[in-house]
Amino acid sequence: MSLLSSPFPLRDLVLKNRAIVAPMCQYSARHGFVNDWHLVHLGRFALGGFSLVIVEATGVTPEGRITYACPGLWEDAQIAPMKRIVDFLHANGAAAGIQLAHAGRKASSPLPWRGSFNETDAEKAALAFEDWTPVAPSAERHAASYKLPEALDAVGLARIRDGFVAAARRAETAGFDVIEIHSAHGYLLNQFLSPVANRRTDSYGGSLANRMRFPLEVAEAVRSAWPADKPLFARISATDWIDGGWTVEDSIIYAKELKARGVDLIHCSSGGFDGAKPQVGALYQVPLSAAVRRGAEIPTAAVGLITTAPQAESILAAGDADLIALARQALEDPNWAIHAQHVLEGSDAVYAGWPQQAGYAIRNKDRALGGRT
């Protein structure tokens, strides 16, 4: 058996293999409700053999959504359509994860494929357009084209912390197996962590300990609301890629603190602030995962331009990560996990990986061609 196909236990959850789908915003929800688009988008990854499918950044409060078309779990009515997705993933062999998020000063952004708020009145009605003033650690814009946020006071912080807790409880009711706290990509929790965005002079700003305070309070609160037998992930931007910004060394300290509060795995991404200068290329974030995994002695997921089965296998063999997360390559090939198993193992076992509705037919196709191509 390949390392990629080997099971991975975390608390009482056993992932059937190491290939997972990273959260991907779809900008297709209405008033925070997921729908058939999300069911099909996410469901196909279960059919394609991934062990864990993580639902996109989901707002814990309405103003925490990145766009008006992002999903939420701030009200009970939002549970049922999420549960429909969870049930489908479970029925088809995948565990279900959800990324709980607050976008902070990057909230109320335009849909990325539109680039600006250019909706006509008819489109606004059809798309359930909403527009609001974001909140953030400090009243500073992300970049010139973004809205000026209001700085959060103690009441605002408590509301968001409570929002994470309530959303975690709703995620439990929906049947999710994993919560991932989004503290990456320049969104709210990352805005607290990074000196690039946090200009506070109270106990939530200044020193590293102060900047970590709110994200760690959220992690602690979510952990206590989330069942002890279920794993909790945190996604981090392991470096800002900005001189004077958040560093890998900071990430190791943060990961240790998260671990002490019951976070089980760090999903190692990077960047998210204006002015970042990453060296983007194949596997470019894997060294970040390796550094956090070794430095904080905590399981990690590597992500970012991982596209082939041999790459995934070597990352696991090197001990650079415990899980391999794919986003764009999973869009490219939703059956990537099954295809990867074939590449690495090349055995008849691959047919068992397909849903029964497809496996026998694909085997017949391969036999008719004299072998798998």
Ligand SMILES: Cc1cc2nc3c(=O)[nH]c(=O)nc-3n(C[C@H](O)[C@H](O)[C@H](O)COP(=O)(O)O)c2cc1C
């Ligand atoms: C369409 C799209 C939507 C994304 N949405 C999210 C998201 O909701 N939360 C998040 O943490 N990252 C998000 N990302 C980042 C991915 O999870 C992933 O980290 C990134 O795309 C790098 O992995 P890849 O090279 O396999 O695509 C998104 C990426 C894409 C392409």
